[in-house]
Amino acid sequence: MNAEATSVADIQITLLGPQSNGELMGRVLEGNTDRLATISAGWQEREADADELAVMGLPADVDLELYHRSDAVMAADPDYRKAHRSLQRSLRELRRMYNVRLDHAMASWSTLMDWPVNEDLADPHLARPEQERAMAAVRAVDREHADRVQELRDEFEAAMGLAEREHVRRQRDELAERMNGVDTVVVTGGHVVVLLNRMRLFDVPALLAGKSVVACSAGAMALAPTVVLFHDTPPWGPGHAEVLEHGMGLFDGVIPLPDGSRRLALSDARRVARLAQRFEPTPCLVLDSNSQARFTRGHWESPDGVLRLTTEGTSEEIRQW
Amino acid sequence: MVGVPTLPNSGLAIGALVHKPDRTAADIDGFVAAHSFPLIEGRNCTFVFRGAVDSVKLRHWIYGLASTQDFQSLPGTDFWYLVLELPERSRVEYKLEIAEGPNQRLITDPFNDNYAHDPFGSNSVVHGHGYEVPDWSEEDPSVRPGMMTELRLHSHVLGTTKQVGIYLPARFRPSRRYPLLIVHDGPDYIRFSRMKVVLDNLIHRLEIPGMIVAFTHAEDRLQEYAHHRPHADFLATELMPQLERDFPLMKGSRARGLVGASFGAVAAFSAAYHYPQHFGRLLLQSGSFAFSDIGEHERGPLFDPVVEFINEYRREPKAISDKIFMSCGIYESLIYENRSFLPILQSTGMDIRYTESPDGHNWENWRDRLREGLSWLYPGPLWMVYE
Incomplete structure (x- = not known):
C-alpha cells in the first residue's frame, strides 16, 4: 500500500463495475450531484465527454481533466515527458520479465495442485506442502514484481522532484482549489495504467482525503492496494491474472474484478480456486454492472450482494465482510 | 482423415434404417423426419437425398479426396444416402450433383439450411462435431x-x-x-x-x-x-x-x-x-x-x-x-x-x-x-x- 495513502477510516468508498446506464450510479449518488467531481482520465481522449458521462448519469463540466492536465504538463516540461516515457518503457520491460517468471511459477503450482493422492505412500498427501510452497512462489513473484515497480516509481519521483516542478505544482494547486466544496468524487473506468499515472502525477489520494469516493471498474482497481489484471480467455496466452503494481491503496480488503462474470470463466472451478487462493485472505470480488461494494464505518458491505470467489472454486454472494 | 466409413455395425442411425428387415416407406419417412441433415454422429456425417434420379454425388473441395463421392440408394425407393467420416471441428462446403438421364445439375443440399456464400454463389456447409460459428x-x-x-x-x-x-x-x-x-x-x-x-x-x-x-x-x-x-x-x-x-x-x-x-x-x-x-x-x-x-x-x-x-x-x-x-x-x-x-x-x-x-x-x-x-x-x- 502507498505509504502516504489516506487512511481507510477517513473515507467512504463505493466500488462499482462497468456502468452502461445511470441506474446504479443514480442510486449510489442518491441525487447528490451538486458537490460532485469526476475523474475520467482512464477514458484518455474521451475524457470528460459529456455524452459518455451522461450515459452513466453523471453531470458534465465537473471533470478534473487529469488526462488533459497531464498532456499540458508533458507539453510544458520536456524533461519530465522524456523521463516519464523512459519509465514507461522500463515498466513494460519489467512486466515482460515478470510474466516469464509468473508463467513458470503458475505452471509449477498448477501441476502440483493436480498431483494425484497416492494411497501407496506412507503419506498419501505428500504433495500438500509442495503445493503450498508452489503457491508461495507465485505470491513471491507477484510481491517482488509489485515492489520492484514501486522502487522504479519512487526513484523516478525522487529524481524528478515531482512536487516541486513548476507545471506539476501549478496543476496540483488548481486541482486543490477545484476540490473546495466537493463532497464526492466519481472515478470512472478505462485504461488502468493511464489512470494510475495521472493519479500519481497529481497526488490524487491527497485530493480525495475526507471525500466520499465512487470508483468504477479501472477506477476501483487503481485505488486498490494491489492492481490485479485478469482475463481467463484472452485470444493468446494462458490468461494468468497478473499483478500490475501496488495501487493507490485508498482501501484495503478487496481485490476488485470488474466485469468479472464476462472476463472470468466462473464455471471453471480450478481457475476460480487458483485466483482466490493466490490472493487469500483478501477477497476477490466480481464487480459486474449491477454490483457494488461499499466501505463505510469500518467495514465492507454490499446492499444487494456481490460475488466473491472462493478457494474451493465457486463464487458466493456476500453482503458483509 | 475424411473418408467413407463402412456401414455395417457402425452404430449409426442410417445403419439401423438400411439394415432394418421389412423396411417400409413409412420407416424412411420417419427416419427423415426424425433427424436433421447432414446428421453428425461423432466423427461420422450422413447426407441424404430424396428423388427419382439416376445418381447423386457429393461434390466437395477437399484436397486429397476424390472430388465427388457417390451416394447409395435404397433399392426400390427414392432415398439416397452417403456416410463420410469427418474429423472434429471440420467445416466442409459442398454441393450435390444430380443426374437424371442426360441431364446433370449441381444443387445445394435441400436438407441443409446452412449455406456459405462467395463471389461465385452459394454452397451448402456441413459442420463436423465440435465446430461452432465463432x-x-x-x-x-x-x-x-x-x-x-x-x-x-x-x-x-x-x-x-x-x-x-x-x-x-x-x-x-x-x-x-x-x-x-x-x-x-x-x-x-x-x-x-x-x-x-x-x-x-x-x-x-x-x-x-x-x-x-x-x-x-x-x-x-x-x-x-x-x-x-x-x-x-x-x-x-x-x-x-x-x-x-x-x-x-x-x-x-x-x-x-x-x-x-x-x-x-x-x-x-x-x-x-x-x-x-x-x-x-x-x-x-x-x-x-x-x-x-x-x-x-x-x-x-x-x-x-x-x-x-x-x-x-x-x-x-x-x-x-x-x-x-x-x-x-x-x-x-x-x-x-x-x-x-x-x-x-x-x-x-x-x-x-x-x-x-x-x-x-x-x-x-x-x-x-x-x-x-x-x-x-x-x-x-x-x-x-x-x-
Whole structure:
C-alpha cells in the first residue's frame, strides 16, 4: 500500500463495475450531484465527454481533466515527458520479465495442485506442502514484481522532484482549489495504467482525503492496494491474472474484478480456486454492472450482494465482510 | 482423415434404417423426419437425398479426396444416402450433383439450411462435431458499431480510379492516432467474411485496438494481385500517403498492415517485398504461394508471375516485415505450398505465426481465423482497459 495513502477510516468508498446506464450510479449518488467531481482520465481522449458521462448519469463540466492536465504538463516540461516515457518503457520491460517468471511459477503450482493422492505412500498427501510452497512462489513473484515497480516509481519521483516542478505544482494547486466544496468524487473506468499515472502525477489520494469516493471498474482497481489484471480467455496466452503494481491503496480488503462474470470463466472451478487462493485472505470480488461494494464505518458491505470467489472454486454472494 | 466409413455395425442411425428387415416407406419417412441433415454422429456425417434420379454425388473441395463421392440408394425407393467420416471441428462446403438421364445439375443440399456464400454463389456447409460459428463473427446489438465511409482516388500507376472503403472504429476521435490495415478483396472480406462485424466485435472486446481499415478492390485481381509491381506502388506511394493525409494514422511500419487471402495474400506479400519494412504486419490467408523446385508448375499460366516470384524469394529469402500471421485450411491444395513456405519465412528472422484448420479455401475459413490473426498482429488493450 502507498505509504502516504489516506487512511481507510477517513473515507467512504463505493466500488462499482462497468456502468452502461445511470441506474446504479443514480442510486449510489442518491441525487447528490451538486458537490460532485469526476475523474475520467482512464477514458484518455474521451475524457470528460459529456455524452459518455451522461450515459452513466453523471453531470458534465465537473471533470478534473487529469488526462488533459497531464498532456499540458508533458507539453510544458520536456524533461519530465522524456523521463516519464523512459519509465514507461522500463515498466513494460519489467512486466515482460515478470510474466516469464509468473508463467513458470503458475505452471509449477498448477501441476502440483493436480498431483494425484497416492494411497501407496506412507503419506498419501505428500504433495500438500509442495503445493503450498508452489503457491508461495507465485505470491513471491507477484510481491517482488509489485515492489520492484514501486522502487522504479519512487526513484523516478525522487529524481524528478515531482512536487516541486513548476507545471506539476501549478496543476496540483488548481486541482486543490477545484476540490473546495466537493463532497464526492466519481472515478470512472478505462485504461488502468493511464489512470494510475495521472493519479500519481497529481497526488490524487491527497485530493480525495475526507471525500466520499465512487470508483468504477479501472477506477476501483487503481485505488486498490494491489492492481490485479485478469482475463481467463484472452485470444493468446494462458490468461494468468497478473499483478500490475501496488495501487493507490485508498482501501484495503478487496481485490476488485470488474466485469468479472464476462472476463472470468466462473464455471471453471480450478481457475476460480487458483485466483482466490493466490490472493487469500483478501477477497476477490466480481464487480459486474449491477454490483457494488461499499466501505463505510469500518467495514465492507454490499446492499444487494456481490460475488466473491472462493478457494474451493465457486463464487458466493456476500453482503458483509 | 475424411473418408467413407463402412456401414455395417457402425452404430449409426442410417445403419439401423438400411439394415432394418421389412423396411417400409413409412420407416424412411420417419427416419427423415426424425433427424436433421447432414446428421453428425461423432466423427461420422450422413447426407441424404430424396428423388427419382439416376445418381447423386457429393461434390466437395477437399484436397486429397476424390472430388465427388457417390451416394447409395435404397433399392426400390427414392432415398439416397452417403456416410463420410469427418474429423472434429471440420467445416466442409459442398454441393450435390444430380443426374437424371442426360441431364446433370449441381444443387445445394435441400436438407441443409446452412449455406456459405462467395463471389461465385452459394454452397451448402456441413459442420463436423465440435465446430461452432465463432460468436465474435455474429452481429451483437450491444456492440458499438464502427462506421464505413468511402475514399476515391485516381491511381496514376494503375491508370484507374479506385474506390476504397474506409472503416472507422466506434468512438473514432480525430485527436487520436490509429493503426492502419489495408485489406485486399475488401468488399468480399466484408460480405463473405463479415469483416466489419468482426472488427466491431474484436474492438469492443478490446482484443484489438481501434483501427482504421482500408478495404481495397481490384478490377482484375488475377493480374493485379499476381506480384504486379504497379499494385505495390499503388499501395505504398498513392494509397498510403492519401490515407495519411485524410486520417489520423500512427507512424511507423508496426502500425501498418496488409491483409489478403489466396491471390490477395500474394498481393500483400508482394507489396511488402517491394517495400520492405514499410508494412510491419501481414495477415496472409491460404496464400497462393505456388512454386516449382524443378521443371514447370502445373497451376496454369495465371500463376506464372507468382511462381517466378516465389521461386525467387525461396532462393533468397529476406525479412520484409516484422510479424506475419499465416493460416491455411488442411482441405485445400494450397496447404502444401503454405507448409513449404513456412520454414523459408522463419529462416529470415521475421516473427511468424502459422495455423491450420480443418476447412477449405473459402471465406468462412478466412473469417474464422481473423480473431487469432488480428489479435496477434495487433494486440488490443484487453489487459489494461476495464470500462
